[in-house]
Amino acid sequence: MRNPLLALTITAFKMYLRNRQVIFFNLFFPVMIVVIFGLINGNGNVSVSMGVVDNAHNQVSQIVLTQLRQIKAVRLNTGSLDTERAALEKGERDVVVVLPASLGQGPVALPAFYNAGKPQESSAALAIMSRFVDEASFQYAHIQPSFTLDAQPVNSRNLSYIDFLVPGVIAMSIMQTGLFSVAFSFVAYKQQGILRRLMATPMRVPDFLMSRIVTYLVMAVVQMAILIVLGLLLYHLHFVGNIAYLIIVGFIGAAIFMAVGFTISGFARDEGAVAAIANLISFPMMFLSGVFFSLSNEPGWLQPITKVLPLTFLANALRSISLDGASLWAVRGELLGLAVWLVIALVLATRLFKWEVA
Amino acid sequence: MSVKIPATETLDLPQAHGYAIVVEGLRKSYGSVVAVDDISFRVQEREIFGLLGPNGAGKTTTVEILEGLRQADAGRAVVAGIDVLKAPQKVKSRIGVQLQASAFFDYLTLAELIEMFAALYERPIDAGALLRRVGLEEKATSRVKTLSGGQKQRFSIATALVNEPRVLFLDEPTTGLDPQARRNLWELAQAIREDGRTIVLTTHYMDEAETLCDRVAVMDRGKIIAMDAPATLVGNLLAKGFRRRQVEREANLEDVFLVLTGHELREG
Numbered sequence: 001m002r003n004p005l006l007a008l009t010i011t012a013f014k015m016y017l018r019n020r021q022v023i024f025f026n027l028f029f030p031v032m033i034v035v036i037f038g039l040i041n042g043n044g045n046v047s048v049s050m051g052v053v054d055n056a057h058n059q060v061s062q063i064v065l066t067q068l069r070q071i072k073a074v075r076l077n078t079g080s081l082d083t084e085r086a087a088l089e090k091g092e093r094d095v096v097v098v099l100p101a102s103l104g105q106g107p108v109a110l111p112a113f114y115n116a117g118k119p120q121e122s123s124a125a126l127a128i129m130s131r132f133v134d135e136a137s138f139q140y141a142h143i144q145p146s147f148t149l150d151a152q153p154v155n156s157r158n159l160s161y162i163d164f165l166v167p168g169v170i171a172m173s174i175m176q177t178g179l180f181s182v183a184f185s186f187v188a189y190k191q192q193g194i195l196r197r198l199m200a201t202p203m204r205v206p207d208f209l210m211s212r213i214v215t216y217l218v219m220a221v222v223q224m225a226i227l228i229v230l231g232l233l234l235y236h237l238h239f240v241g242n243i244a245y246l247i248i249v250g251f252i253g254a255a256i257f258m259a260v261g262f263t264i265s266g267f268a269r270d271e272g273a274v275a276a277i278a279n280l281i282s283f284p285m286m287f288l289s290g291v292f293f294s295l296s297n298e299p300g301w302l303q304p305i306t307k308v309l310p311l312t313f314l315a316n317a318l319r320s321i322s323l324d325g326a327s328l329w330a331v332r333g334e335l336l337g338l339a340v341w342l343v344i345a346l347v348l349a350t351r352l353f354k355w356e357v358a
Numbered sequence: 359m360s361v362k363i364p365a366t367e368t369l370d371l372p373q374a375h376g377y378a379i380v381v382e383g384l385r386k387s388y389g390s391v392v393a394v395d396d397i398s399f400r401v402q403e404r405e406i407f408g409l410l411g412p413n414g415a416g417k418t419t420t421v422e423i424l425e426g427l428r429q430a431d432a433g434r435a436v437v438a439g440i441d442v443l444k445a446p447q448k449v450k451s452r453i454g455v456q457l458q459a460s461a462f463f464d465y466l467t468l469a470e471l472i473e474m475f476a477a478l479y480e481r482p483i484d485a486g487a488l489l490r491r492v493g494l495e496e497k498a499t500s501r502v503k504t505l506s507g508g509q510k511q512r513f514s515i516a517t518a519l520v521n522e523p524r525v526l527f528l529d530e531p532t533t534g535l536d537p538q539a540r541r542n543l544w545e546l547a548q549a550i551r552e553d554g555r556t557i558v559l560t561t562h563y564m565d566e567a568e569t570l571c572d573r574v575a576v577m578d579r580g581k582i583i584a585m586d587a588p589a590t591l592v593g594n595l596l597a598k599g600f601r602r603r604q605v606e607r608e609a610n611l612e613d614v615f616l617v618l619t620g621h622e623l624r625e626g
Contacts, residue, residue, distance in 0.1 A: 004478050015466060
């Protein structure tokens with residue numbers, strides 16, 4: 001280990017991994033957010049256990065059953081009225097519908113029994129059911145309905161909240177690592193005289209900076225990997241992204257926030273000041289950049305601001321790549337925004353970062 | 359009581375052979391404040407040289423220039439054969455620096471820190487042997503924050519020795535230490551000199567300077583106002599008729615303390 005850059009990088013990794021506080025905020029905290037938010041929001045989709053008692057056994061009832069089987073949200077069971085009702089009472093069905101023998105021969109009443117404890121699931125199931133019965137009847141009778149409900153699915157990819165959340169939390173943790181790790185450690189190094197001591201050795205300053213930057217970039221990738229794997233294992237995360245693109249965009253984001261971290265450590269006097277400044281920057285951005293919620297919920301006057309925040313560009317680019325399989329060209333708008341922020345942050349960092357304590 | 363610089367102190371630099379440090383006409387100002395005002399001195403190889411003076415006298419600035427940490431405005435300084443003003447970076451590999459109250463990275467063990475410092479000099483190191491040299495072999499896997507004050511200073515000196523420096527700078531190494539730890543550190547400094555190294559020491563403790571230093575320079579307001587062996591400086595003062603108002607007793611309170619508590623080093 002006689003290479004200074006290598007030695008500094010290895011020690012930087014050891015220090016990072018042995019610092020429980022940093023590990024908590026950079027690794028466990030984002031994981032906790034994803035786990036908790038994922039639990040609160042379930043998988044986003046309502047899933048219904050439906051029992052159908054087919055007393056018609058005709059073409060109309062066949063059409064209805066075939067179509068019901070194609071709906072992902074419906075777990076279809078068929079059986080006699082007695083067995084299905086028994087299952088309903090045990091809580092194994094949310095709703096049981098009887099297709100009467102007269103199905104397809106004019107207006108018909110569908111006897112339905114539902115679980116009063118699951119009104120959402122039941123009413124969804126009943127709505128689905130009545131729609132299919134109508135359609136099937138029309139289809140069978142070759143009658144064009146006077147109007148059809150043209151319901152467009154909002155999310156054709158069946159995206160759930162967790163799919164939205166995970167790339168957002170990745171963006172957030174990249175921001176936190178860059179901002180807090182850099183600012184905290186450099187202010188501490190300066191305050192405690194560690195930098196002065198190192199400057200009394202032949203150490204090259206670029207080696208020292210590079211060792212820290214490499215460490216934080218690698219940790220950003222580790223964070224990304226942990227969150228994606230967690231999403232895949234726990235919540236069936238919809239992930240179709242190119243990992244190389246994700247890493248490239250993540251690096252750009254990390255570079256921006258590290259530069260902001262260096263800037264803060266240039267004028268913050270102590271770690272308390274770092275905490276205040278870094279929180280002041282990161283906390284509002286966490287909520288204004290669509291990390292947890294879609295931006296469209298925010299008031300109109302705020303949207304021009306939220307749209308140009310670096311975290312917004314980062315979160316949106318990561319989301320497009322991981323959810324839509326977008327290419328770097330497809331997210332060029334976000335990349336341009338990030339590039340502008342990178343230039344701003346680097347200019348600030350080179351002007352305001354000071355090696356010595358003021 | 360100013361000291362005339364003897365003629366030999368102004369020799370040309372090529373004739374600086376045998377000296378670990380040669381300083382001539384060194385100046386440094388911060389705005390209108392003159393921190394170092396045209397000082398000259400020489401330190402011989404294997405000498406323990408003390409820089410004394412009240413706070414703000416210019417000791418720290420002088421030392422930092424010699425360590426390559428600060429740029430001088432004018433003058434010449436050669437440390438361990440390197441012209442510091444021309445090659446401040448190069449001198450760093452030939453000297454060792456123990457800074458006053460210097461801290462080290464958290465989350466690393468003493469051995470790991472020693473190895474990291476050695477790597478900065480691109481040198482191999484036997485961290486265990488170096489820690490044994492300063493009496494910290496049992497702490498090799500401990501962290502700095504678990505060390506006592508004296509242990510911290512010894513560790514700090516160990517990091518300053520990783521590159522086998524020709525000149526070692528010690529900045530107030532015993533400030534805040536108990537009498538046992540101070541004596542222990544003095545022994546370490548003397549042992550380092552026995553290895554053939556030169557030591558430049560700044561201190562506020564006159565007993566420390568008297569015990570350790572072959573020669574001392576007294577600085578005030580940026581100038582060196584006296585420079586000689588401690589015994590000679592005391593002799594000169596007495597020769598001028600100086601007498602203490604109260605004659606010192608044969609022993610003082612520190613002797614009482616050490617007789618009562620023993621010379622053995624205590625570690626927290």
